[in-house]
Amino acid sequence: MKTIKNLSIILLAVFLISSCNQxxxxxxxxxxxxxxQSILDSVYVGIQKKFNEYNEKYTIxxxxxxxxxxxxxxxxxxxxKDSVNLIIALGTPSAQAVTxxxxxIPIVFSAITDPVGARLAATMNNPGGNKTGITNMxxxxxxxxxxxxxxPNVKKVGIIINSSEANCVAGMVYVRKALEAFxxxxxxxxxxxxxxxxxxxxSLATRCDVFFISPSNTIYENLGALKKEAEKKGIMxxxxxxxxxxxxxxxxxYTYDFVEMGVNTAELAIKILDQKLNPGNIAxxxxxxxxxYFNMESAKELGLTVPDSLLNKAVx
Numbered sequence: 001m002k003t004i005k006n007l008s009i010i011l012l013a014v015f016l017i018s019s020c021n022q023x024x025x026x027x028x029x030x031x032x033x034x035x036x037q038s039i040l041d042s043v044y045v046g047i048q049k050k051f052n053e054y055n056e057k058y059t060i061x062x063x064x065x066x067x068x069x070x071x072x073x074x075x076x077x078x079x080x081k082d083s084v085n086l087i088i089a090l091g092t093p094s095a096q097a098v099t100x101x102x103x104x105i106p107i108v109f110s111a112i113t114d115p116v117g118a119r120l121a122a123t124m125n126n127p128g129g130n131k132t133g134i135t136n137m138x139x140x141x142x143x144x145x146x147x148x149x150x151x152p153n154v155k156k157v158g159i160i161i162n163s164s165e166a167n168c169v170a171g172m173v174y175v176r177k178a179l180e181a182f183x184x185x186x187x188x189x190x191x192x193x194x195x196x197x198x199x200x201x202x203s204l205a206t207r208c209d210v211f212f213i214s215p216s217n218t219i220y221e222n223l224g225a226l227k228k229e230a231e232k233k234g235i236m237x238x239x240x241x242x243x244x245x246x247x248x249x250x251x252x253x254y255t256y257d258f259v260e261m262g263v264n265t266a267e268l269a270i271k272i273l274d275q276k277l278n279p280g281n282i283a284x285x286x287x288x289x290x291x292x293y294f295n296m297e298s299a300k301e302l303g304l305t306v307p308d309s310l311l312n313k314a315v316x
Contacts (some may be wrong), residue, residue: 022203026059027086027273028080032098034091035067038243039136039258043090043111046262050270065094068219075103086269089133091217092118092167099131105277106272109133110265111258114170115284130144132264132272132279138171138215139290142254143239144178147210150237150251150304157186158204158235159196160226162216169195171215186212197222201229211239213250223248236302245293251304252294252314256287291315 003279031047033040045063046157060234061084064106065072076097078210079087086106094264099120109120121127124135157179172188179186179198179254185210189200197219204211211230213219223240227249237250241258244250264285272279292314299306 017251027057028084029060029269030060030080030082030084030087030088031060031062032065032072032075032079032089032094033062034072034094034136035217035221037217039111039220039241039249040090040217042241042243042258043262043265046090046259047110047266048262048270049259050263050266054270060096067077067221069093070083072097080105086273088265088269089136092120092165095120095131095133096166099129103130105130106269107131107133108265108269108272108279111136113137113167118166126281127284128280130279132268132282132284134261134268134285134287136256136258136261136287137174137243138170138239138256139254140174140215141178141181142177142290144182144184144212146252146254146310147184147238148182148247149310150238150299150306154184155212156208157184157210157212158189158201158208159186159212159214160200160204160216160219161188161214162192162218163190164192165216165218167209168214168216168219169180175212175214192218194222194225198225198229200255201226204233205229205233211235211237213237213244213253217283223250234302235311238296242291242293249295249298249301251298252292252306252310254290254292257291260289261287299315 063075065075072093080102087098089098089109090111092112095112098107107130112135115121116133161172189204191197191200223244227237239253240250241255245253294306294314
């Protein structure tokens with residue numbers, strides 16, 4: 001409790017200093033991000049990139065909760081208390097916090113797997129209230145199909161989930177449907193910490209020959225540990241975002257450009273402010289483009305052959 005209290009004091013000090021330094025005519029944008037993981041980090045890069053085009057017109061108050069629910073709540077309440085002009089929320093828990101804390105400040109959420117299921121939007125077409133945003137529901141059907149195309153003789157897919165994350169619960173509905181459609185056996189294990197992820201991976205490795213990356217913030221924060229356990233048994237890791245493939249050795253994935261998503265998020269926020277629009281009347285949007293990525297070094301290490309028909313579609 002003492003640590004959280006100290007964090008809150010530091011956070012308050014940062015906000016006060018920032019408020020003192022800003023110009024009176026600047027438009028204040030609060031950005032709350034639930035955790036430091038590749039998707040959310042990339043979205044913020046895009047947000048920053050877009051707002052930087054406007055020089056000093058906007059000032060950004062950016063805070064990360066590091067996956068801590070208490071700190072997440074503290075940041076949310078401070079942004080509302082600070083009366084920023086608009087709040088951008090990255091990740092489902094952060095979006096849920098700010099939508100509970102304010103019904104008047106415009107909210108743009110981004111990288112949300114299931115806005116309706118997470119009760120952030122009444123419907124995708126009419127989210128209602130003071131919020132709208134962008135969903136990042138991954139193309140799970142395409143990702144699962146890659147398993148069949150790259151490893152046709154797959155025996156069983158192991159998936160580590162976090163059932164306490166609304167985004168993971170929502171995304172896994174589509175993952176399971178895809179696995180069943182392609183008649184691929186699978187097994188799930190629940191984990192909510194890095195230690196539990198390692199233990200679950202070690203257990204699944206005795207029965208599975210593929211690890212699929214679930215849509216969990218906890219998993220994304222620990223992809224290095226998951227890959228390390230997979231390497232010990234020669235297990236193929238598949239899925240995830242671009243970073244999962246290029247940095248952590250997932251063999252392949254279909255995904256979005258999350259920096260591009262961040263730019264779109266900032267554009268939506270700017271449109272709402274400039275045109276004084278009601279966010280609740282703006283439909284939740286989806287990324288227009290999907291991109292195919294491969295890590296050929298990982299494929300080679302596992303003795304896998306990626307069909308030319310797929311390589312020709314991949315981002316070079």
